[in-house]
Amino acid sequence: METILITVNGQPVEVPVGFTLLEALRHHGIELPTLCHDERLTPYGGCRMCVVARRDGRPGLVPACSTPVLPGMKIDTEAPEVHEARRRQLQLILLNHRMECPVCERTGDCRLQDLVFEYGGDEGQLPFALVRRPRDEASPLIVRDPEKCILCAKCVRLCDEVQGVAAIGVVGRGLEARVATWLDGPLECEFCGQCVDACPVAALAIPQFASELPAWQRTAVTTTCSYCSCGCELTVAGDGTRPAGVSAAPASRPNHGKLCAKGRFGWDVLRHRDRLTQPLVRQGGRLAEASWDEALAAVASGFAAARERGEVIAAVGSTRLTTEDAYLLQRFVRETLGSPHVSAGIDPGVEALVAGMGEALGVPRSTATIADLATADAVLVLRADPGRTHPLVKTELVTAARRGAKVLLAHPFAGTLSTLAAQHLPLAPAGEEALLSSLLAELLRRRGGAGDAVERLDGYAAWRAGLDGYRTGLAAALTGVAPDEVGRLADRLEAAASLVVTVATGRGIPGRVVGVARRAVELLAVLGLLGRPGSGVLVLGERANTQGVVLAGLDPRLGVGGGSAPAPGWTAAETVRRAAAGEVGTLYVLGQDLLGAWPAGIGACRAVEHARFVVVQDPFLTDTGRAADVVLPVRCLVERDGSLIGADGVRRPLRPALTPPVPLPGDGEVVREIAVRLGAPLPDSAEVEAELARACESPERVRVLRLTPPSPLEAPPSAGGVCLDLGPQLFHSGSTTLRSAALLGLSAPETVLLAPEDARRLGIERGDTVRASAGGREVLLRAEVNDRIRPGTAMALWGGDGSGAGRLVTDPARPLAAEIGRRS
Amino acid sequence: MSTGNELARVAAAETGTGKPEDAVAPETLALIDTYLRDHPGGTERLIPVLHRVQEELGYLPFPVIKAIAERLGISPIQAYGVVSFYHFFTTTPRGRYQLKVCMGTACFVRNANSVLESVHETIGLEVGGVTKDRLFSLEQVRCLGACGLAPAMMVNNEVYGYLTRAGVRKLLQGLRAKARTPHPGGEGGNG
Structure with a gap:
């Protein structure tokens, strides 16, 4: 890093070129007061608290946050005139700030209060009448108190620069200036809550976190968000009984202080009425509360009996389990119960990692990280x-697009990325693999081959022959993407020095995720970017620990660390199928609602019915739990201890940040206890940790590449000319979030988006109730007409699991052939 | 409509096929689109296009601000932030004749107040007001740069100087008489 010399308070200091004064000083641990500065935002220079005096002949005070360092600069950060300027500035800020520190909810946690305490400014108030503005309680979850606002505009700038939403803005000028929403309506945004975190005063607040306890008496625990696989670090403030704030520090990784609505507001699920506090054991045909001792004894004797009878025992876990619990579960099933049939449930994320990445590269992991998006x-x-x-x-992606990176989106609906995407390919649902195949065919045609490294590989000829089917633009008819669009996409990819391909997974996203992951790896190989730092495939699991449970060996095909399994067993889908056929005697289901999540039926009903003995372990009483013989309650989400491995492969600690309604064990503790009762205790935590540490080590670099021929071309199904695609909703991702009153308050009714021409043809208007039916089941949805959705596709925005249009799903790999029509 | 609802945002913001009251007259949309087509560029065109539209409509209705914002790829509140910052832009209808009475130092000492009073006596307007027939609107401005003509007033783009009470009365009565002829649209209240 090139540096220059400046003088700070008489001392020479070496600072990097291109820094602002504030950055340079903080780099050296010299603190300056700020109210409007945020390292994630463009310098604003609004609050003037960071002024410093120049001592190099230039007169006056300069704001350090927006002054670049120059060679030979001499500054004084603590001169009397600097302090006086800060005091006067605070005095001006306080002029129009409703100052009521003793009763303010932010007292003790207020940047303005701290600075006034340090520099003064509250003495001898200037004669001025506060501009009165009422508290705004019109929005869900967030209240605004404009009389407290000091117009630092951090909320406004974060909403725009970081979140890419810009739901709020500064309007008016001078004393009339205020932060407002469009037409002063309620907030219509993503409810990420970044604005509240950024507010230095009490102008923005979250009432559900209001606490009687003063800030300095609250506890704070930093943990890892356990909703999706991003792995955001979050801090939960507590007052002993409930969360008094959920926030993320700007220094948090990988999220840099960002959270989403689920991570910030979704924790009320922990007190949901479905929450189990006591084990349940079936007695005389009914589930009745039992003591832990009775329940564990029932489970142990049930498992022991099954083992003695030589019945098949199978366990279906979940990608929500912690890495440690997943490890214990697979060891328990494989060693204690002696069964190879252990899996993490029916989860496309696991398939993408195990059968996709694992097959192609020999390691079931993503090869890119979320951090790579910052440089791609x-x-x-x-x-x-x-x-x-x-x-x-x-x-x-918002940040990437603004620095000039090309965001290329292949999806039936541009949605929230519509203003960011350099290119949007309106793809038919589940057309991703066909698109990648035709892209590969195009690249091979342009380059006259795939390059030596790829051409030397086994199976090249068959792979090449498979791609030939995609040559002529035949794919265009099926993917809905014109050949010249594919050509333009190829141009952009060839021009890119680094490329990240994100492969989102989840039950609501139809398509062959395995094929998509493999083709994505091959695309990088053909572009010569495979294994290059900053490029790779990023598989985004739907659940928090998709990557972690895979590395812990919770898969019938894998051992710990991702090697092959000691004895291959059945996947979850296979387990359910076999159980439905009566081949499974005992079923142990953890963190998974096979019945509730698949109401259209994957045979789970018959599976649970036919199994002689069913044990369900879950924080909530689920449909599967209601049909079980024993139900064991456990801790949930951030009540747990252990670790999660995010989509980026980084293992992050999960610390108990919230407490369950009654003391409950974690999943692993229950598994251990059952093992003890079966006379085969599982290894202690130190041994588990040693093995997991080895298993989670990241491989140095990609060494192998295996080519697999692309899937043959296949037309997406459609009924009545419209193909139903399920689009996950922002505020929901399944059975857990659907229990959050806070998040349910934000979510839309079950809605289906239709292209204007489809709506016209079907005689449907915006707001109509439409009927979507498939396989003899039907759901009612509200119609929205949207001109950004691909014609021929109807997208049902869906909350996950068995909600709404999810009730129609029977095969997650395929888009739904549903009939859509007006409710007559 | 449910508040803060993702779909409402998707439907309203992303399609522009929002509520009926959001409808913008096709000719106004054409005006915006023509301007943006003739002046390629990015968000720096916000102020010029606002100028152009206000010149035509006499003011900037909220649905028009939203339509412009959507076309520039910014959010409506960002565009309104600019509109509300500049005194020149207005979101309330103005008269066909916009009276701008200079209250700069020179005009002030030459009794600009009498000009305001005379306007009030003749057509009953207060500063910031619009006549019921939307023929006149009245604002005061800082300095028109016509200090030599003090006290001065602008009517649309023309400056009138050395104003007396009687002169103001005569001027306004003349404009009212002239307005009997049908006028060519502009402030027509499209949304």
Whole structure:
């Protein structure tokens, strides 16, 4: 880093070129007061608290936040005139600030209060009448108190620069200036709550976190968000009984202080009425509360009996389990119960990692990280609008697009990325693999081959032959993307020095995720970017620990660390199928609602019915739990201890930040206890940790590449000319969030988006109730007409699991062939 | 409509096929689109296009601000932030004849107040007001740069100087008489 010399308070200081004075000083640990500065934002120079005096012949005070360092600069940060300027500035700020520190909810946690305490400014108030403005309680979850606002505009700038939403702005001028929404309506935004975190005073607040306890008596625990796989670091403030604030520090990684609505507001689920506090054991046909001792004894004797009878025992876990619990579960099932049939549930994210990345590269991991989005030249976004599925990824794309990176979106609906995308390919649902195949065919044609490294590989000829089917633009008819659009996409990819391909996964996203992951790896290989730092494929799991449970060996095909399994067993789908056929005697289901999540039926009903003994372990009483023989309640989300591995492969600590309604064990503790009762205790935590530390080590670099021929061309199904695609909603991702009253308050009714021409043809207008039916089931949805959705596709925005249009899903790999019509 | 609802935002902001009261007259949209087509560029065109539209409509209705914002890829509140910052832009209808009475130092000492009073006596307007027939609107401004003509007033783009009470009365009565002829649209209240 090139540096220059400046003088600060008489001392020579070496600082990097291109820094602002404030950055340079903070780089050296010299603190300056600020109210409007945020390292994530463009310098604003609004509050004038960071003024310093120049001592190099130039007169006056300069704001350090927006003054670049220059060679030979001499400044004084603590001169009397500097302090006086800060005091006067505070005096001016306080002029129009409703000052009521003793009763203010932010007292003790207020930047303005701190600065007034340090510099003064509250003495001898200037004669001036406060501009009165009422408290604004019209929005859900967030209240605004404009009389407290000091117009630092951090909320406004974060909403625009970081979040890419710009739901609020500064309007008016002088004393009339205020932060406002469009037409002064309620907030219509993503409810990420970044504005509240950024507010230095009490102008923005979250009433659900209001606490009687003063700031300095609250506790704070930093943990990892356990909703999606972004792995955001979050801090929960507590007053002993409930959360008194959920925030993220600007220094948090990978989220840089960002959270989404789920991570900030979704914790009321922990006190949901479905929450189990006591084990349940079936007695005389009914589930009745039992003591832990009775319940564990029932489970142990049930498992022991099954083992003695030689029945098949199978366990279906979840990608929500912590890495440690997943490790214990697979060891318990494989060693204690002696069954190879252990899986993490029916989760497309696991498939993408195990069968996609694992098959192609030999390691079931993503090869790119969320941090790579900050430097990538181009990002190809596949299978979903990350603005809905992985909010942190969307904010990274906002930043990437603004620095000039090309965001390339292939999706039926541009959604939240519509203003960012350099290119939007209106893809038919589940057309991603066909698009990648035709893209590969195009690149091969242009380059006359795939390059030596790829051509030397086994199976090249078959792979090449498979791609030939995509040559002529035949794919265009099926993907809905014109050949010249594919050509333009190829141009952009060839021009990119680094490329990240994001592959979102989730039950609501139809398509062959395995094929998409493999083709994405091959695309990078053909572009010569495979294994290059800053380029790679980023598989985004729907659940928090998709990557972690895979590395912990919770998969019938894998051992710990991602090697092959000691003895291959059945995947979750296979387990359910076999159980439905009566081949499974005992079923152990953890953190997974096979019945509730698949109401259209994958045979789970029959599976649970046919199994002689069913044990369900879950924080909530689910449909599967209601049908079980024993139900064991456990801790949930951030009540747990352990670790999660995010989509980026980084293992992050999960610390108990909130407490369950009654003391409850974690999943692993329950598994351990059952193992003890079966006479085969599981290894202690130190041994588990040693093995996991080895398993989670990141491989140095990609060494192998295996080519697999692309799937044959296949037309998406459609009924009545419209193909129903499920688009995950921003505020929901399944059974957990659907129990949050806070998030339910934000979410839309079950809605289906239709292109104007489709709506006209079907005689549907905005706001109509429409009927979507498939396989003899039907759901009612509210119609929205949207001209950014691809004609021929209807997108049902869906809350996850068995809600809304999810009730129609029977095969997650395929878009739904649903019939849509007006409710007559 | 449910508040803060993602779909409402998607539907209203992303399609522009919002509520009926959001409708902007096709000719206004054409005006905006023509201007933006003739002046390629980015968001720096916000102020010029606002100028152009206000010149035509006499003011900037909120749905028009929203339409402009959507076309420039910014949010409506950002565009309104600019509109509300500049005194020149207005979101309330102005008269066909916009009276701007100079209250700069020179005019002030030469009794600009009498000009305001005379306007009030003749057509009953207060500063910031618009006549019911939307023929006149009245504002005061800082300095027109016509100090030699003090006290001065602008009517649309023309400056009138050395104003007396009687002169103001005569001028306004003349304009009112002239307005009997049908006028060519402009302040027509499209949304």
